[in-house]
Amino acid sequence: MQRQADALRRLGLFLARRLVQSIFVLFGLSILIFTIARVLPGDPARTALGARAPQETVDRLREEMHLNDTLPVQYTYWLGDALRGDFGMSLVTRRSVTTDIAEFLPASLELVIFAGVLTLVGGIALGTLSARYKDSWVDNLIRILSYAGVVTPAFIFAIIFLLVFGLALDWLPSIGRLSEGVPKPPLVTGLITVDALLAGQLATFWDALQHLIMPGVALALGSMAQEARITRATMADNLNKDYIAAERALGIPERVVMGRFLLKPSLIPTISIFALDFAANLANAFLVELIFNWPGISRYGVNAMLRKDLNAITAVILILGVVFILMNIVVDLVVGALDPRIRLRAARSD
Amino acid sequence: MAETPLLEVKNLSVSFRVYGGMLRVLDGVNLTVHAGEKVGLVGETGCGKTTTMKTILRVVPQPPAVINSGEIRFKGREVLKMRQRELTDMRGQGISMIFQDPTAALNPVFTVGQQLEAAIRYASAESRRMPRQEVRRRAVRALSEVALADPERLLDSYPAQLSGGMRQRVCIGMALSTEPELLIADEPGTALDVTIQDQVLRLLHRLVEEKHTSVILITHTLGIVRQITDRVYVMYAGSVVEVAPTRRLFAQPSHPYTQGLMAAVPRLSGGGISDGIPGRIPDYMNPPTGCRFHPRCPHAMPVCKRQKPALLAIEDAEHQAACFLYDAPERVRAYQQEGGLT
Numbered sequence: 192m193q194r195q196a197d198a199l200r201r202l203g204l205f206l207a208r209r210l211v212q213s214i215f216v217l218f219g220l221s222i223l224i225f226t227i228a229r230v231l232p233g234d235p236a237r238t239a240l241g242a243r244a245p246q247e248t249v250d251r252l253r254e255e256m257h258l259n260d261t262l263p264v265q266y267t268y269w270l271g272d273a274l275r276g277d278f279g280m281s282l283v284t285r286r287s288v289t290t291d292i293a294e295f296l297p298a299s300l301e302l303v304i305f306a307g308v309l310t311l312v313g314g315i316a317l318g319t320l321s322a323r324y325k326d327s328w329v330d331n332l333i334r335i336l337s338y339a340g341v342v343t344p345a346f347i348f349a350i351i352f353l354l355v356f357g358l359a360l361d362w363l364p365s366i367g368r369l370s371e372g373v374p375k376p377p378l379v380t381g382l383i384t385v386d387a388l389l390a391g392q393l394a395t396f397w398d399a400l401q402h403l404i405m406p407g408v409a410l411a412l413g414s415m416a417q418e419a420r421i422t423r424a425t426m427a428d429n430l431n432k433d434y435i436a437a438e439r440a441l442g443i444p445e446r447v448v449m450g451r452f453l454l455k456p457s458l459i460p461t462i463s464i465f466a467l468d469f470a471a472n473l474a475n476a477f478l479v480e481l482i483f484n485w486p487g488i489s490r491y492g493v494n495a496m497l498r499k500d501l502n503a504i505t506a507v508i509l510i511l512g513v514v515f516i517l518m519n520i521v522v523d524l525v526v527g528a529l530d531p532r533i534r535l536r537a538a539r540s541d
Numbered sequence: 542m543a544e545t546p547l548l549e550v551k552n553l554s555v556s557f558r559v560y561g562g563m564l565r566v567l568d569g570v571n572l573t574v575h576a577g578e579k580v581g582l583v584g585e586t587g588c589g590k591t592t593t594m595k596t597i598l599r600v601v602p603q604p605p606a607v608i609n610s611g612e613i614r615f616k617g618r619e620v621l622k623m624r625q626r627e628l629t630d631m632r633g634q635g636i637s638m639i640f641q642d643p644t645a646a647l648n649p650v651f652t653v654g655q656q657l658e659a660a661i662r663y664a665s666a667e668s669r670r671m672p673r674q675e676v677r678r679r680a681v682r683a684l685s686e687v688a689l690a691d692p693e694r695l696l697d698s699y700p701a702q703l704s705g706g707m708r709q710r711v712c713i714g715m716a717l718s719t720e721p722e723l724l725i726a727d728e729p730g731t732a733l734d735v736t737i738q739d740q741v742l743r744l745l746h747r748l749v750e751e752k753h754t755s756v757i758l759i760t761h762t763l764g765i766v767r768q769i770t771d772r773v774y775v776m777y778a779g780s781v782v783e784v785a786p787t788r789r790l791f792a793q794p795s796h797p798y799t800q801g802l803m804a805a806v807p808r809l810s811g812g813g814i815s816d817g818i819p820g821r822i823p824d825y826m827n828p829p830t831g832c833r834f835h836p837r838c839p840h841a842m843p844v845c846k847r848q849k850p851a852l853l854a855i856e857d858a859e860h861q862a863a864c865f866l867y868d869a870p871e872r873v874r875a876y877q878q879e880g881g882l883t
Contacts, residue, residue, distance in 0.1 A: 326604055433645035436600040437712075440640075441660040442633020442719060445625055452659075456650045530650050531699040 201537070202524075209523070213516045220512045221273070221505070225266050228504045234258075238499045239282035256501075269505070279502035283495065288506045291491060296510065297381025298368060299480070299487035303472045304382070305403045306411035311465055313415045315454075318422025318461070323449060325427050333419060340416025346478035349409040353482060356405060364402050366484045373398045406483040410476055414468040418461055425457040455529055462525050466518040474511050545617045547723055547755055548574040548597070548636070553611030555589075555596055557825075558604055564825035566592055568779040568833065570611070571852065574723060579749070579756040581766035581787065583802065584776035587822050590759045591641060593776075594725045598638055599628055615723075633664045633719035639745075641727045641759075643708035647700035654680055654696030657715050664719040683718040684711070688744060706737040713745055723755045731761070742769075763806055767791060775799045778823050778833040781852065785860040795855050796862040797838045832863070840866060843879040 236252040237244070256279075257265050272279060278288035321333040357365030364370055368383055376386035376395055384403065387396035429435065430453060438452050439445070473489065480490040488507060495503035527534050555567040567589045574580050582590050595601035597613055599620060613620040615631055623631065640646035648656055657680045662668055668676070677696075684692035687710040700708055709730055716724060729745055730738030746769050749756050758770055766773055766787065773790045775783040775798065783796040794800045801818035820837035823829050829836050835845035844865050852861040853868060865876055 431602045433640050433642065434648040436595060436598075436602070437638070437640050437646040437715075438648065438656070438659070439600045440598045440632055440636075440638040441663075441715065442629055442631075442635075442637070443659050443663045444629050447659065447663065452648055452651065452656075456648065531652075532649060532701050535699070535701060 209520050224505050224508045228501050233499050235499045235501050278506040281503045282500045283498050288502045295488040295491045301382040305407040307469045309411035310414045314418025317419035321423040322426035337416035337419045340412050345409050349479045349482040352405040406479050410479050422461045429457050466522040470515045470518045546573045547576045549614040551612040554609040556607045562826050566779050579770045581770035581773040582759045588776045589779040636723045637716040637721040638725040639716045639729050643712040661718050683714040687714040725757045727759045783862040796864050798834050842876045844876045
């Protein structure tokens with residue numbers, strides 16, 4: 192009991208410390224993005240209003256956006272608003288950036304989480320299989336395929352899927368998150384599949400899931416291949432360890448040795464890379480989102496950059512920063528949960 | 542001897558595939574253990590003792606290891622032909638093993654209890670159906686048997702939280718928790734200091750006596766062999782070079798390698814540290830032809846380079862040595878007349 196309480200207390204301390212650190216990181220990040228977004232060439236007000244807008248209108252907008260003030264002054268205006276959850280207006284969609292993000296972020300999260308589940312399950316399964324049958328044809332096949340998976344960009348898969356399964360075979364819907372005429376589930380999480388399940392709308396869930404498959408798999412294949420390679424390497428290494436021989440020698444069945452005693456010590460590199468891939472996918476899903484007309488944050492962010500939509504750029508990058516920071520905390524927690532030596536060391540250094 | 546031996550290894554050859562070739566590590570190992578017997582296995586580091594044992598349990602990693610030929614029979618059943626299921630059945634309850642380095646032999650990310658309980662749980666069909674508390678109770682008992690205090694707390698500890706001596710005891714407790722018929726103990730306590738090593742060995746000896754477990758004890762320490770074992774096998778470079786009842790081996794070491802090994806034991810009274818056997822264990826990529834010991838042997842004859850000697854009876858079949866010196870007298874004379882080895 193005492194031990195568990197201690198462990199919980201340490202966990203709480205760890206989280207508190209990391210969250211405080213994160214605030215500083217985000218603060219630094221916000222200054223950086225804010226500056227970079229504003230020193231980019233071109234006049235955001237002019238871009239927003241178009242080439243034919245009269246100069247007075249443009250000047251008025253510049254005044255409204257505080258673009259005539261010095262950067263530090265602009266930043267304090269922005270920070271004050273941002274702390275209240277107001278990231279300003281998007282110059283492109285003419286809506287509040289916060290509203291835009293609330294709409295686009297869940298779409299991307301749904302895609303990236305779906306791809307993440309595929310990555311983790313597929314990558315670990317293939318890696319385990321490869322390590323178990325090391326140097327056999329199974330292993331060689333998986334290794335060749337995973338090389339191919341690592342070097343092929345996601346948009347190539349996306350285009351191939353779209354052409355084959357979307358257009359030629361017409362097995363899967365190729366555009367958007369839901370088919371026309373399918374009722375949207377009541378908004379809870381913003382993830383249509385989850386919301387549909389919560390509302391008990393099985394038909395909607397099924398339709399949304401079908402829409403997820405092609406972009407999700409296209410996005411997942413690269414990181415899945417990467418995970419398979421990493422899992423194989425760590426497992427093949429650990430497979431020759433004495434503790435595996437010892438556990439086998441005790442008569443513990445092969446599936447328990449592989450699935451439990453070998454898997455756990457082999458997962459740390461896999462999980463670390465996975466978390467970074469997950470966060471990176473959120474940012475890198477742009478082409479996949481574009482190809483499948485997926486209304487996600489990545490597409491929104493790239494459009495904002497092309498149109499010099501200052502407020503949107505800053506907000507999107509900040510959100511991505513938050514996701515990266517969160518994923519790093521998650522990695523530390525998972526790695527600590529997997530390896531007691533890391534926990535013990537952390538406990539000693541407290 | 543009509544009864545089937547508990548374990549019979551015949552002519553076992555194992556190689557390791559490495560970058561640039563094959564290491565021919567085991568070169569025809571022969572070994573028999575009868576029920577209730579305590580057998581010693583001695584030889585220099587790297588002579589293939591551990592590989593032989595890991596092959597018997599089929600836990601030697603394949604690849605890189607390749608089993609070229611030979612037979613391993615446990616209670617009359619061919620181990621090399623066993624399927625996964627039969628292997629799992631044999632391991633644990635049939636044969637279990639204490640590994641050389643207790644730190645490497647314990648999984649670092651599982652608690653002692655998780656590992657020990659798995660060993661107990663999967664020992665037999667009945668134990669698989671045992672309630673959790675019963676498994677836990679047996680785990681506690683297994684740790685108390687190896688004289689570990691506060692077993693409840695130990696079960697919840699990770700290997701990194703234990704001392705070397707405790708880890709060694711945990712490993713012994715684990716190997717005995719499945720109540721094996723044959724226990725392979727690979728240099729137990731070598732990783733520990735001498736006092737702890739002595740305690741651990743005494744404990745091990747007492748436990749196997751109590752449970753009537755058959756034992757293969759691998760060790761470098763001839764004193765331990767003398768105290769504990771009934772029979773001794775001497776291995777050199779992947780083959781058994783001599784086998785004899787313990788007392789006879791110490792009274793009359795016959796193979797030149799065994800003689801060298803005995804002479805190499807440092808003595809406190811007189812003599813001091815001896816020179817040992819000149820030379821080193823051979824390179825397994827290109828091992829010497831014939832008898833692998835001939836480059837280091839003071840009695841080497843031309844035939845030793847040509848031909849690998851079989852195990853020959855010294856006086857009777859109980860004491861055998863793989864050396865041409867123990868061939869029929871007229872043949873030995875013929876070998877010697879060929880002249881020296883240059």
